[in-house]
Amino acid sequence: MxxxxxxxxxxxxxxxxxxxxxxxxxxxxxxxxxxxxxxxxxxxxxxxxxxxxxxxxxxxxxxxxxxxxxxxxxxxxxxxxxxxxxxxxxxxxxxxxxxxRRFCFFEMEPGFNFEDFRNYQNSFANETFNALIDQIKALNKEITEDSSLGRGFQIGHSYFCGREEAGCSDEWVRSVVEFDILPMLSEYWFEEPAKLQRWEKNLRGVFDD
Known part of the structure; x- marks a missing residue:
């Protein structure tokens, strides 16, 4: 008031x-x-x-x-x-x-292992998408173990959601990596270029024939 x-x-x-x-x-x-x-x-x-x-x-x-x-x-x-x-x-x-002191706290982890996301992922039957999600899970493990970052800096599943009708094209998946994930990692590890380059290679490698 x-x-x-x-x-x-x-x-x-x-x-x-x-x-x-x-x-x-x-x-x-x-x-x-x-x-x-x-x-x-x-x-x-x-x-x-x-x-x-x-x-x-x-x-x-x-x-x-x-x-x-x-x-x-x-x-x-x-x-x-x-x-x-x-x-x-x-x-x-x-x-x-x-x-x-007036609130209880509940931490929400990325939902890559939740049943709803797995069903969503399986509905695409897209090997490139599956390989990328595996890489993101590995990336989140490293982010969690990084003393300068931690669990709160993990990559969330929302970057990869909302494509039921539009479908899961390699072009879309690549755009998520190039314009969402990698720019974020460049901020996370701007003082650790070797680590950033390694993950650029890992994520972009998903799209190599």
């Missing part, structure tokens, strides 16, 4: 989280999920405000007086806040400890 321009004046306006919490409070028998993508890109203390206290499980349902409106407000127990973030974004501030 805050003041926003309204013609030549300013008007106290309810924000999306406020309206969401009010809706959830009116339906206590239902579960409500509020999803925040790239949660570490903003100033969380400023964005959350009074929510920093109210989202704690011990304070759910506890009313506080809002700074701007002077009205009571609470976060009900049927609200679940899901924040998504990429730990490989080095230029972004990590979640501060005050906010970290």
């Amino acid at each position: 805050g003041y926003r321009p309204d013609g030549s004046d300013f008007k106290l306006t309810e924000g999306i989280i406020y309206r969401f919490c009010q809706t959830a409070a009116n339906h206590p028998d239902k579960e409500y999920f509020f999803i925040i993508d790239e949660i570490n890109r903003g100033n969380m203390s400023k964005i959350f405000g009074e929510l920093l206290m109210l989202i704690e499980k011990d304070y759910r349902g506890t009313k506080v007086t809002l700074a701007y409106s002077g009205m009571p407000f609470s976060v009900s127990e049927n609200i679940y806040i899901i924040g998504m973030m990429n730990t490989a974004d080095r230029s972004l501030a990590m979640i501060d400890y005050a906010l970290r």
Whole structure:
């Protein structure tokens, strides 16, 4: 909640989280999920405000007086806040400890070994694609073991998804390697040219006859 321009004046306006919490409070028998993508890109203390206290499980349902409106407000127990973030974004501030204590953390690995992706991969029956995925798995193992990188810098499966209707052509697969994967590796290993050259050879070698 805050003041926003309204013609030549300013008007106290309810924000999306406020309206969401009010809706959830009116339906206590239902579960409500509020999803925040790239949660570490903003100033969380400023964005959350009074929510920093109210989202704690011990304070759910506890009313506080809002700074701007002077009205009571609470976060009900049927609200679940899901924040998504990429730990490989080095230029972004990590979640501060005050906010970290209010969340459980779940790490999502690349899905190359998930059944859905394997079925998707098998539907192409494309040996070049299969060979590339094997190389990406090996690459992720090396990235994970690299002391300057780690698990959070692995290559995700999303680069290779969304091709059911368009099909899996060698041209498309090569474009993913040249314009997505290799530029990323050049940033990862800009001080280790030998390692970069080795993986350029490995990935491009998939397309050699």
